Amino acid sequence: MKYTVIGAGAMGYRYGVLLQENAGLDVDFVDTWDINVDKVRDQGGVYVSRDHEGRHLVPIRIYTPEEYEGDPDVWIIMVKQMQLEEVLSRCAHLFKAHQVVFSAMNGWGHFDRIAGYFPKDRIYGGTAMIATVLNGPGDVDFIGKAGTGSMHMCAMTEEITEVERGMEADFKAANMNPIVTENFEGTCLAKIIFNSVVNTICTMYQITMGQFISYDGAMPMAEQLINEAYDACERAGKQLIQSRQTTLEEVDYVSRVSNPLHYPSMYQDLTRGRATEVDYINGYIAKLGRQHDYVCRTHEFLTHGVHLAELAFRIHRDEAAGAVSL
Template identity: 75%
Template sequence: MKYTVIGAGAMGLRYGILLQEHTNAHVDFIDAWQPNIDKIREQGGVYVSRDHENRQLIPINLYTPEDYDGDPDVWIIFMKQMQLEEMLKRCAHLFKDHQVAFSAMNGWGHFEKIAQYFSEDRIYGGTALVATVLNGPGDVDFIGKSGAGTMHMCAMTNKITDIEKAIFKDFKQANLNPEISDDFKGMCMAKIVFNSVVNTLCTMYQITMGQFISYPGAHDMAMQLINEAYDACDRAGIKLINTRAEELESVDYVSRIGNPLHYPSMYQDMSRGRKTEVDYINGYIAKLGRENDYVCRTHEFLTHGVHLAELAFQYHHNGDKTPMPTAQTADGAADKAEELAA
């Protein structure tokens, strides 16, 4: 099997490098972040650590979309939601009818974009409960011992195919611990609900997963978000692969045992001055609820809360440049309030 990973960030590097090291698969990488491209080419590969130790240089084949001419069997897509559309446009000339696409990105929104280039029967989704940190250009840290973490995978059509079995075999050999599901939307939503608790709350309060779960009220907070999300899914006719109790157990286990020292990817984005994917996680749950006559008030509040945390983080780390309202601004706000009230 030939794989090409679109997005040489934390998760893309983890999947691609583990496939490269533990299987007979040929693996290439495509990226668009120029500092990352320059650093990897300069040093001849990627520096890989595991739990901050045993840092070593792993050679990889890295290209931009414009200088790549490979023809993989499987595209593995790991981009940030906000960057995906542009990256797919740049790679469009490389996509062929015999190829399939696999993605285990966070949130919801990427499959609609991927479906513009791949038919539904050639799209496979996944979830990945594994922690990885991109320390900087060309430098990644795999969190957890070899074989740590779990993942699910499923065809968008919910049908198990020969190509999915072949991907599963390679993923298993690469110690990614895959499980095949037959419920695409239920599988994806289970991970979205997980992220809507851990990623969001850890980001808002700038704490690790272990610090979050150590709070005596963590289970109550998690259950409130889980119940609200599951109620929205019930109204939308989506049956998740986990029960509500199992979802809470997953939050507890991964936070307490699996990755207690880990800052989730949403926090990593905020701490580097990047936009978070909260609109595709809590924001998506809130949207799903409203589309089905159910208001997810907590998820809507937390979506705003993360955006406010992003703004606060910028103020705190760039000096206090808080814009003070002028008289004109205040009058404008008052006028707007009167307009809305009317």
């Protein structure tokens, strides 16, 4: 199948490059960040490293939404939650009835917006336990040894289709270890809960996943957040694809073994002065709990904590520039 990635950022590059290089598939990229598009064109592709080593140029095709004339079988959407509606509106003229869409974005809320452009039976969601860092325009670093990451995928209708099996085969050939499930919400919520621990804590304290898990209190902290999230989901009648204990073990394994050197994407946003997605992760869990008469006090505290870290970063940046403002 032919793929077009919307959002040539860290994860967009990861999916598109692996599908192109490992699976030998036809892949295009569509992006709205003009600096990124211009950089890729100027240098003839995207520079790719793995764990900060082996930096090499991978030729790719990249377009703005207004320039693109391709007709892919599958759209892969990988943009930030806050940018999604604008990006979708700029790409709307490209969407056709025979196409399907897959997204493994962080947080919750993107599928409601995607459903405004695609019917439910053409939408596939998932999660990606795959760490990647965008160093800058046209420069990406894949974290972790080749083949160590994994991903889940599920049809929004929860019915396994031939198209989904085709995507599964392509992702497998790309060495991304796909797992097909039949529980859409439960699949996506599992990654939100994982991110609500690792992404948020590493961002607040500006540490890697390995540094977090090396702290003696890391697992009790993770267990508290996981239990709150599962309590909220259970009160909302949402069935997750794995147990609390499995999620706790996943936090430990991914942080200690798979990606100990990784700074999560939320940290990358914070330290580049961008808004984080905490409202779509811890904030979403807290909101879900309150909707069902359960207060997730730790998730609410961490949501405020990350926003305070955003404010602190802006203050320090302005002070360093000699323009203090309160």
